[in-house]
Amino acid sequence: FKEQAYLLRRYIDINKEDRSKDNSELQALYAVQAFVCSLEHPPNLINAYFQALYDLDLISEDAFIEWRSSTDPQEQTGRGVAITSLRPFFEY
Incomplete structure (x- = not known):
């Protein structure tokens, strides 16, 4: 994952100058959510992705928190399973 x-x-940084970086980070997290959902939530996959994004400092803590509290109706598919799977990540 580091190589890619x-x-x-x-x-994420492409829109840094127009201050939409936070939105890009949030959209990246939604993309991971959708990808994991399309694979029918393999155990620990979303946790591994989120942990890697955090460890590589690609996504800010604020974006993770915003993702967790999001109520966007277009991003609800697979959300409940994802949040349950990520409980250890957010407790950390």
């Missing part, structure tokens, strides 16, 4: 992290960093 530069691509995600580039995507």
